[in-house]
Amino acid sequence: AQKVTQAQTEISVVEKEDVTLDCVYETRDTTYYLFWYKQPPSGELVFLIRRNSFDEQNEISGRYSWNFQKSTSSFNFTITASQVVDSAVYFCALSEAGPISSGSARQLTFGSGTQLTVLP
Amino acid sequence: NAGVMQNPRHLVRRRGQEARLRCSPMKGHSHVYWYRQLPEEGLKFMVYLQKENIIDESGMPKERFSAEFPKEGPSILRIQQVVRGDSAAYFCASSPPVVASGISGELFFGEGSRLTVL
Numbered sequence: 400a401q402k403v404t405q406a407q408t409e410i411s412v413v414e415k416e417d418v419t420l421d422c423v424y425e426t427r428d429t430t431y432y433l434f435w436y437k438q439p440p441s442g443e444l445v446f447l448i449r450r451n452s453f454d455e456q457n458e459i460s461g462r463y464s465w466n467f468q469k470s471t472s473s474f475n476f477t478i479t480a481s482q483v484v485d486s487a488v489y490f491c492a493l494s495e496a497g498p499i500s501s502g503s504a505r506q507l508t509f510g511s512g513t514q515l516t517v518l519p
Numbered sequence: 520n521a522g523v524m525q526n527p528r529h530l531v532r533r534r535g536q537e538a539r540l541r542c543s544p545m546k547g548h549s550h551v552y553w554y555r556q557l558p559e560e561g562l563k564f565m566v567y568l569q570k571e572n573i574i575d576e577s578g579m580p581k582e583r584f585s586a587e588f589p590k591e592g593p594s595i596l597r598i599q600q601v602v603r604g605d606s607a608a609y610f611c612a613s614s615p616p617v618v619a620s621g622i623s624g625e626l627f628f629g630e631g632s633r634l635t636v637l
Contacts, residue, residue, distance in 0.1 A: 403561075436628075444562075444610060444628040490561055506552070506575070507626060509561035 401426045403493050405510035412481050413518050420476045420513045422491030428452075433467065433474045434492040434507065444490075450474065481517045488512045523548075523629035524593075525611050531635045538598040538605070540632045544613030551594040552626060553586055556608040568594060601636045608633045 402425040412418045424433065435447040448458065450467055458465045462479045478485055492507040524543040532538050544551050550569055554562040564578040568588040579586065583601075588594040598605055612626035 441630075442608065442633070443630040446627070492562075506564045506567065506578075507554075507562070509554075509563070511561045 401431075401493050401495065401508040403491050403508050403510035405489075405491055405513050407513045408511070409514045409516070411516045411518060414483060415480050417477060417479050418481050418515065418517075420478075420489050420491075420515065422474045422476065422510060424472050424474065424491070424493045426493060426495065428495045430495075432494045434494070435465065435474075435476050436490045436492065436509075437487045438490065438512070439487040447476075447489075478515075481515075483517050483519055486515060486517045488514050523611055523613050523627050525609075525629035525632050527632060528630065529633050529635070531637060532601050533637050534602055535600050538601050538634055538636075540596040540598075540609050540611075540634070541593040542596070542611030542613075542629060543593040544611075545627055548613035548615050548627070550614045550616065551588050552612040552614075553594075553596050554610045554612065556610060556631070558607070562610060565596075598634070601634070603636050606634055606636045 404423045405421065407421055410418060431452045433450045437445040437447055447463065448465055450465065455467050455469055457467065464477045466475045474491060476489065490512045491510045494507050523545055526541050530538055542551060552567050553565040555565055556562045566573065566579050566586045567575040568586060570588055571590050573586065583599045585597045586594065594611065596609060608631045610628050610631045612628045614626050
């Protein structure tokens, strides 16, 4: 069974601070995908990144960076120089890569989310 | 290129009524997923459908909930005899067909339908 744990329920930072959101996952599969989504106050889900289990290279996209550590089953997300507009709930998610016919291959297992508040 | 369209965005029902939530996938997408987000929780998988076919409904409550994705028209998530515990945001996602053994893994989410049961 898959599980995603986001231990930080809420984080508050002051604008321009860096902040790291933690994500730890459990899966028995050797091939899987990890995701981060942002849910702003308006409620929609915004896709941020997808990473497959064979690619442990860290990724940077503007102020966002992701640190994938397979050895510790973690996929942490860092926002550098945070801004008020970054305030949102951030979800980490995991999906297996199974047979095409398997629904489980396409299901996402979400963590419970981290509410990030960036104060001006 | 329109994204995943869900309607209604907000729906209010009294206990015992029926709720119908609609989802039109992105153009070219033949796979639809429904997820439920209870207040202050993450999203939970409910059902995965292809056209005229339910692939995986392991996350659907056994009673009162049903989903369909007809050959023509949107996917529908139907909740009969709603109860207060059904109040949640219901998200639909779609993905393109998968080729061979490749799994893209990326789902495109709609903006959600928020159901309130009074």
